[in-house]
Amino acid sequence: MNQLDALKQFTTVVADTGDFKQLAAYAPQDATTNPSLILKAVQKPEYAPLLAQAIARHGSADKVALMNRLLVRFGCEILSLIPGRVSTEVDARLSFDTAATLARARELIALYRAEGVDSGRVLIKVAATWEGIRAAEQLEREGIHTNLTLLFSFAQAVACGQAGVQLISPFVGRIYDWYKKQAGAQWDEAANAGANDPGVRSVRRIFEHYKRHGIRTEVMGASFRNVGQIVALAGCDLLTISPELLAQLAASEAPLARALDADAARALDLPAVAYDEAGFRFALNEDAMATEKLAEGIRAFVADAIKLEALMV
16 A cells, blocks of 8 residues: 555545646545645646636636636636545735635635535635634634635634634644754754654644544644655644645555544643633744744735736736
């Protein structure tokens, strides 16, 4: 059995790509997208027609409406190839505007429904800011399920669990990147690999907290840099993995065992944690890594959204 098939015994495998033509090779349950992945895809010759068709059909629409149409078109193509859900992201420029995030999410869901897609197969991705979490809380009440992204801290995860969001995507690789950069020449790769990887440790803490306290929010590790990080999180609810790393898993027959165990987590002695707005903002501020990576991630997604818009003119 290869490592990808072994992983699927413990964890729901999700493809992290806008390149939906690669999906069949790995048979993921779900798929995730973001502006950076869609931008990368539409610049490939095989996907250029999707952009051209969106412009031809809806070129008179404003940039927001045209972007929404393009995102939903990619989402529909992906859903035709997978049995589960696709995640479609709200514009990162709305990350600090609850009302605007709500409006954009409802617009995206309306477009999916107009295409005959059951809204239960769509997760609306929202940045895990305080404002984004509040928007997601309201969307969940409306039956619109959410995926809280750009999540780097335990405080963000706790607040998402309190809000009853469907799923969170803690960014393993970007956490790893920050600690490695901070350490500089002192970084010891071997000592910080596998279960000791700082990104892996962050997800494990969140997973154990959720399972211990009966929080229904799904945990989906994201943003991986190497197969070792994935193997160290086998047993997590879901893992969203790039096609490149899916290929490495499929090509390897090295042993892969469950690393995270929900039953074991339920027996742990872990205190309950909750945050109001002031407590959340202070806890996030105290976490330099999460503060910096959240801001950096929003800026990067905004930059790619602007580049994507520029291709639509």
